[in-house]
Amino acid sequence: xxxxxxxxxxxxxxxxxxxxxxxxxxxxxxxxxxxxxxxxxxxxxxxxxxxxxxxxxxxxxxxxxxxxxxxxxxxxxxxxxxxxxxxxxxxxxxxxxxxxxxxxxxxxxxxxxxxxxxxxxxxxxxxxxxxxxxxxxxxxxxxxxxxxxxxxxxxxxxxxxxxxxxxxxxxxxxxxxxxxxxxxxxxxxxxxxxxxxxxxxxxxxxxxxxxxxxxxxxxxxxxxxxxxxxxxxxxxxxxxxxxxxxxxxxxxxxxxxxxxxxxxxxxxxxxxxxxxxxxxxxxxxxxxxxxxxxxxxxxxxxxxxxxxxxxxxxxxxxxxxxxxxxxxxxxxxxxxxxxxxxxxxxx
Amino acid sequence: xxxxxxxxxxxxxxxxxxxxxxxxxxxxxxxxxxxxxxxxxxxxxxxxxxxxxxxxxxxxxxxxxxxxxxxxxxxxxxxxxxxxxxxxxxxxxxxxxxxxxxxxxxxxxxxxxxxxxxxxxxxxxxxxxxxxxxxxxxxxxxxxxxxxxxxxxxxxxxxxxxxxxxxxxxxxxxxxxxxxxxxxxxxxxxxxxxxxxxxxxxxxxxxxxxxxxxxxxxxxxxxxxxxxxxxxxxxxxxxxxxxxxxxxxxxxxxxxxxxxxxxxxxxxxxxxxxxxxxxxxxxxxxxxxxxxxxxxxxxxxxxxxxxx
Numbered sequence: 212x213x214x215x216x217x218x219x220x221x222x223x224x225x226x227x228x229x230x231x232x233x234x235x236x237x238x239x240x241x242x243x244x245x246x247x248x249x250x251x252x253x254x255x256x257x258x259x260x261x262x263x264x265x266x267x268x269x270x271x272x273x274x275x276x277x278x279x280x281x282x283x284x285x286x287x288x289x290x291x292x293x294x295x296x297x298x299x300x301x302x303x304x305x306x307x308x309x310x311x312x313x314x315x316x317x318x319x320x321x322x323x324x325x326x327x328x329x330x331x332x333x334x335x336x337x338x339x340x341x342x343x344x345x346x347x348x349x350x351x352x353x354x355x356x357x358x359x360x361x362x363x364x365x366x367x368x369x370x371x372x373x374x375x376x377x378x379x380x381x382x383x384x385x386x387x388x389x390x391x392x393x394x395x396x397x398x399x400x401x402x403x404x405x406x407x408x409x410x411x412x413x414x415x416x417x418x419x420x421x422x423x424x425x426x427x428x429x430x431x432x433x434x435x436x437x438x439x440x441x442x443x444x445x446x447x448x449x450x451x452x453x454x455x456x457x458x459x460x461x462x463x464x465x466x467x468x469x470x471x472x473x474x475x476x477x478x479x480x481x482x483x484x485x486x487x488x489x490x491x492x493x494x495x496x497x498x499x500x501x502x503x504x505x506x507x508x509x510x511x512x513x514x515x516x517x518x519x520x521x522x523x524x525x526x527x528x529x530x531x532x533x534x535x536x537x538x539x540x541x542x543x544x545x546x547x548x549x550x551x552x553x554x555x556x557x558x
Numbered sequence: 559x560x561x562x563x564x565x566x567x568x569x570x571x572x573x574x575x576x577x578x579x580x581x582x583x584x585x586x587x588x589x590x591x592x593x594x595x596x597x598x599x600x601x602x603x604x605x606x607x608x609x610x611x612x613x614x615x616x617x618x619x620x621x622x623x624x625x626x627x628x629x630x631x632x633x634x635x636x637x638x639x640x641x642x643x644x645x646x647x648x649x650x651x652x653x654x655x656x657x658x659x660x661x662x663x664x665x666x667x668x669x670x671x672x673x674x675x676x677x678x679x680x681x682x683x684x685x686x687x688x689x690x691x692x693x694x695x696x697x698x699x700x701x702x703x704x705x706x707x708x709x710x711x712x713x714x715x716x717x718x719x720x721x722x723x724x725x726x727x728x729x730x731x732x733x734x735x736x737x738x739x740x741x742x743x744x745x746x747x748x749x750x751x752x753x754x755x756x757x758x759x760x761x762x763x764x765x766x767x768x769x770x771x772x773x774x775x776x777x778x779x780x781x782x783x784x785x786x787x788x789x790x791x792x793x794x795x796x797x798x799x800x801x802x803x804x805x806x807x808x809x810x811x812x813x814x815x816x817x818x819x820x821x822x823x824x825x826x827x828x829x830x831x832x833x834x835x836x837x838x839x840x841x842x843x844x845x846x847x848x849x850x851x852x853x854x855x856x857x858x859x860x861x862x863x864x865x866x
Contacts, residue, residue, distance in 0.1 A: 288766050320772030333763040338785050338860055351773055383861045399771070 233305065235439050236285070236324065236407045237261040241299035243280055243463075245510075246292060252510040254280050256463040257299070259537070262407060262439040267430075269442045269454035269471070271486070275507055277463040278443045282409045285441075286326050287316045303407075321352060325405035329412040331392035335384040341395045342368075342380030348402040367398040371428060390421035394428065401432060407439040414449060426453055447490055451475065456543075459483050462508050462518035465537055469544035479546035479554045481523045517549070525550060566853065570846050575628075581838045582624050585831045586616075592829055596640060610640065614832065627835070636836040645836040648821055653840070656817035658728050659810070660802035662737030663744075668795060671745040675752020675791070680779065682757055690753070694746035706739040706812040723814040740809040744798045751794055755787040762786070789859050796852030800845040 243255035255277045262268045270278045283289045285301050287308070301308045303323055308316055328334040336344060342364050349360035361380065368376035371394040384392055393413060400408060410429060414422035430453045433440045444450055450457060450471065457474050459467040459482065467480040478484045485503035505522035508514055514521055520530040529549050537547040540555050548554065593602050593610055610616075614637075615623045630637060636645035674694075678687040697705065713735055714722030724732045738745075759765065760783060768782040769775075807819040818837060825833035857863040 286770050288769050290761065317772050317774065320770055322772060326770045328763065328767065330763065334767045336764040336768070336782050336786070337862055339782075340861075347773070348771060351777060352771075385862050403772075 234261040234302065235263050235304065236441075237300075237302040238281060238285065239300040239302065241281060241284060241301065242297045243277075243284055243289065243294055244297055245294050250511040253513060254294070254463050254510055255284070256513075258460070258463065258465055260458045260465060260468065262441055264406065264439050265434075265437040266455045267433060267440040267442055267453055269444060269450040269457045270460060271444060271447065271450060271457055272460035273445060273507055275510070276460040278460050279411050281460075282326065282411050282441065282443055285409065286320060286324065288326075321348060321400070321405065322403045323405060324407040324409065325400035325403070326409040326411065327393070327396050327400045327413050330416045331389070331396040332384060332416075334396060335392060335399075337384055340381050340383055341387065341392075342382075345395070345399045345402055348399065352403055364398075364402070367402055368395065370401075370432070371395070371398040373398070389417050390425060393417060393421075393425050397425075397428065397432070401436070404436065405438065407441065408433065409441045409443070411443045412445070413442075414446070415444075422449070429453070447486060459486070462513055463510065464518065464547060465545075466519065466547045467545065468537070469546075473541070473544055477555060477557075479540050479544060479551045480519075480548045481525050481550075481554075482519050484554075485522075485524075517547075563854075566850055570850070573846060574842060577842050578628075578835075578839050579624055581842075582627060582835050583620050585834050585838075586620065586623070588829070588831070590829065592616075592640070592831060631839065636839075637832045639830050639833050645833050648833065649818070649837060649840055652816055652818045652821045655728055655815055656806070656810070656819065657803065659733055659736060659740060659806065659815060659817060660799065662730070662733045663741035663802050664795065664799055666734070666737050667741040667744045667748050667798065671748030672752050672791060674749040676756055676779075676784070676787075678749070679753040679756025679787070680760065682753075687753075690749055694749050697742045697746040700742075702739060702742065702806075703808050703812065705742045706736075706809055709735055709739055710812060726816065728815070736809055736813040736815065739812070740802065740806045741798075744794075748791060748794055748798075752787065752791050755790050756783065759783055759787045785859070789856065792855055792859060793852055796848060796855060800848035800852075803844045803848065804841045 238258055238260050241255050241258045242253075245252040245254050258277065258281050260268060260270070270281070272278045280289065280294065283294075284296060285308070289296070296309060299309070303319060308319065311319075335341065339347075342361065345367055346357075346360040346364040349355045349363045350357070353360075355363065365376045365380055368379060373379055373391060373394050379387075379391075384395070387395060393416075397413075408429075413429065414425050417425060426449055429440070429442075432438070433453075442450070442454060454471050457467075457469060457471055458465050459474075459480065461482050467474065467478065467483045469479065474483060475487065478487055482503070489501050489503060491500055503522055508518050508521070514531070516529075516531040516533055517523070517526075517535050520526045523530065527549070533549070535547045535549045535551075537545050538551065540546045540551045544555075546554070593607055596602055597606065615626055618626075627637070634646070636649065638644055639648070674690045678684075678690045681687060710722050713719045720735050721732060724736060762783075764786075765778060765783055768778045773782075804819075806817065807823045809815070810817040810819040811823070818841070822834060822837045824830075825837065
């Protein structure tokens, strides 16, 4: 019963399930589960979002909310087993990638959709030079010769503002600083000029000062190239500066989607409210930090009704019975809360 | 790099001196008269004993003996056996045979061991994986002489596919079975180490990155995964090469190969102390150099290892 409800959810502006909608990249009612020895964890339970050229969608959520797994499914790098896609579509230019041949999907990686990862030290191959790993894209994917590929790789290093790019070409990842490594990672993922860039917590492993530099760089490159960008993060501060829209995830579902200003000004879901409330504030110095009480649900045993209900300060009996569908609650915004209307219309 | 190499070479000097001295001292202090039975049924004449004692400096203390031995050795003189044969000649005749066998064994280890390791590491728990696990366990559990005799009997005698022994020409085709026997335990080790290493690295972040870059699968595996997984395997292969070049007493014995292992065995049995020392000195040097080679290779494969 609850499954049917959720599958009918439609995010603002996205086409209904099944038919192409002219979006650049569209995730439609995606479902993924992890089959482990201890049981089946329902990690993604009907996620729908999209991104168009030139816009940045931030996907916000706690660890375990399914934001990275959604990205891995889009890229086709989900570890199978344990991860299995059990339903939904991922459309790129209207074509469902989940139904493509392995070869077709491979060609989209890097050229159509590229991804940067959280920890560049482990994501870069430790035994090859940074230059080799960037030039590899030009050599293998574009068939360029060694010298030409090297030239292009140095240009990429220049574009991500690595000083002395030429001299750095032959360095190994461990010879780079954390920020430099993330820059190199960005250079590598942008080498083939992708239309969509997925950034999976690109600044989490970095110092605060470096975080801002990397975010600025990403925002700048996104603007210049008019890429669609999916920025996965749990950091509300990062989101505010660069995102156009925000999708908030909880327990493998989108619970709220809105324009960045609307979301901060008037969140339409108690979970989003809790997240914004828990940002440390300077004017409340000395007081205890606010948190959302409780823990995210065990994905092997998601509570019936709204998955957030055990932690929700507004929970009513209906929340324990019915899964709230993601419904439009205003121009270009949606919320999956039974009381979304009241939240939006409050003064 | 240059300084590192020099330091490593200098480190070899005390190891070389220490180990060769120990060998020298042990071999010559084995109880029993080295000249007993050298003159047939009767006792050796005093003249002969005096001459031999003088020739091998047996009347001096062991340090002087060793010093003399080293002085000659550094000039390329290994000395003579009790029957006046140049020990250098013995080594020069036997060593190439051992070397050939060692290289064949190494090639078999690398090809079969690595191949099985890669295939099973990529697909764990399949039929092939279980087959390899069981057969490697089998090889590891069996002593070399059992593997040797069984294969010799089965392939050489029963089925007549190969000649049961190796001729003095040491043709490559004749060395395949002895090479496999010699490398059998190592094949099993290498297959298992490679399997674990591949399976571990297969889930590594950088492999995921390589896939996300849209590289073809054979490049992801053949370049990104393999290079990292090879590091422990190369270490194993390298140390094994040192051991293989030390001659194979059992394998050479079974297949009648005139190698260094057989010579050293013969020398020990006949109490040819000078021959034993000479051969062991060569083996020590080879082993040390192989170890150095492995260290250099290791650093070439993994740039994170610094030479400082």
